[in-house]
Amino acid sequence: MSCLFCRMASGEIKPNTVLETPDVLAFHDINPEAPVHVLVIPKAHIANVGSAGPEDVELLGKVLVACRHVAEQTGIDQSGFRVVLNTGGDAGQSVGHLHAHVLGGRVLAWPPG
Numbered sequence: 001m002s003c004l005f006c007r008m009a010s011g012e013i014k015p016n017t018v019l020e021t022p023d024v025l026a027f028h029d030i031n032p033e034a035p036v037h038v039l040v041i042p043k044a045h046i047a048n049v050g051s052a053g054p055e056d057v058e059l060l061g062k063v064l065v066a067c068r069h070v071a072e073q074t075g076i077d078q079s080g081f082r083v084v085l086n087t088g089g090d091a092g093q094s095v096g097h098l099h100a101h102v103l104g105g106r107v108l109a110w111p112p113g
Contacts, residue, residue, distance in 0.1 A: 005097035009043035018073060023059060024066040026102075035105030036074045036081070040066045046098040048087040067102050076104030084112070 007013045008025060015027030018038050029037040042059050046052050052060060064083070071077040081104035086093040 003045060003097050004095055005041050005099060006045050009041065018070055019066055021062070021066065023062050026066055026070045029101070033101075034103040034108065036076050036103065038070045038074065038102045040070060040100040040102060042098060047096050048093055048098050049085050050087045052098070063098070063100055067100050070102045071104065074102075074104070076102075080104060080108075082108050082112075 004013070008015050008027065015025070017025065017027050019026040019040075023043055024040060025043055026038050026040040029039050040063055042056075042063055044059060046056055046059070067083045068077070071081045081102055084101040084103065085098070086101075
């Protein structure tokens with residue numbers, strides 16, 4: 001298994017976990033861009049939003065709900081938070097496994113790029 005996030009989802013690599021369910025894993029980003037920066041992944045391998053299909057709708061919903069739970073657990077749910085899903089290299093996706101960035105803990109600028 002060469003996918004870094006699949007190795008985390010299987011338990012082979014132990015991330016700094018914030019939330020885990022049977023379908024989703026959330027963990028602190030190793031290079032945070034904000035005071036709170038957590039990655040939320042489906043445990044099943046989906047490369048990115050561009051490769052998701054109708055069979056992934058329920059799992060993608062679980063990822064988004066997990067983002068809300070992460071915001072609550074990290075205390076950024078009331079002040080505001082951003083959820084980012086990058087798709088492909090030009091968008092900044094560096095790991096080929098779908099992951100949502102949950103960012104907060106400070107005022108976030110717009111536009112982000």
